[in-house]
Amino acid sequence: MNVGGTLLLAPRRSEHVACAAGGPVLSAGEITFSDGDVSEITNQSTGFCPEPESWPTVAAALDAIPVDRPDDFTTRVVFRLCPACNERNIVKDGWFVCDLCGADLPENWNFPVARRGT
Ligand SMILES: [Zn+2]
Incomplete structure (x- = not known):
C-alpha cells in the first residue's frame, strides 16, 4: 500500500518492492481472495518488512472497496x-x-x- 493509501496488487510470485515502484509504503504483504472477499492477509513482505501495527491503514484501504475482510492480519509477522x-x-x-x-x-x-x- 503506497503512502497515498492506494492498494497495489500484483501476482504472488512478483516482487513487492517492484510492485510499489520502490516505495515508500504504509504496509505490504500477501492477500488472498476467496469468492471476491479477502480470506487471508499478511504483512509478510521481506522487501519492506512492515510492522503488524500497520493493519489500520490496510483496513482503511480495504474498507474503500466492496469486499469483506478479516479484523486483522490473518498472519502477523514481526x-x-x-x-x-x-x-x-x-x-x-x-x-x-x-x-x-x-x-x-x-x-x-x-x-x-x-x-x-x-
Ligand atoms: Zn545478526
Whole structure:
C-alpha cells in the first residue's frame, strides 16, 4: 500500500518492492481472495518488512472497496534488522535473537522508514 493509501496488487510470485515502484509504503504483504472477499492477509513482505501495527491503514484501504475482510492480519509477522550483521530476521515466539549471528535484536522496529526507487 503506497503512502497515498492506494492498494497495489500484483501476482504472488512478483516482487513487492517492484510492485510499489520502490516505495515508500504504509504496509505490504500477501492477500488472498476467496469468492471476491479477502480470506487471508499478511504483512509478510521481506522487501519492506512492515510492522503488524500497520493493519489500520490496510483496513482503511480495504474498507474503500466492496469486499469483506478479516479484523486483522490473518498472519502477523514481526521483522527486525540485526544491528550486528544487518540480516533481516523474522521474530518467532517473542525470541529477539538473530538467526544468523546470535546477536540480540531490538524490541522496536528498526528498518529504514522509506526505501528509495532506482
Ligand atoms: Zn545478526
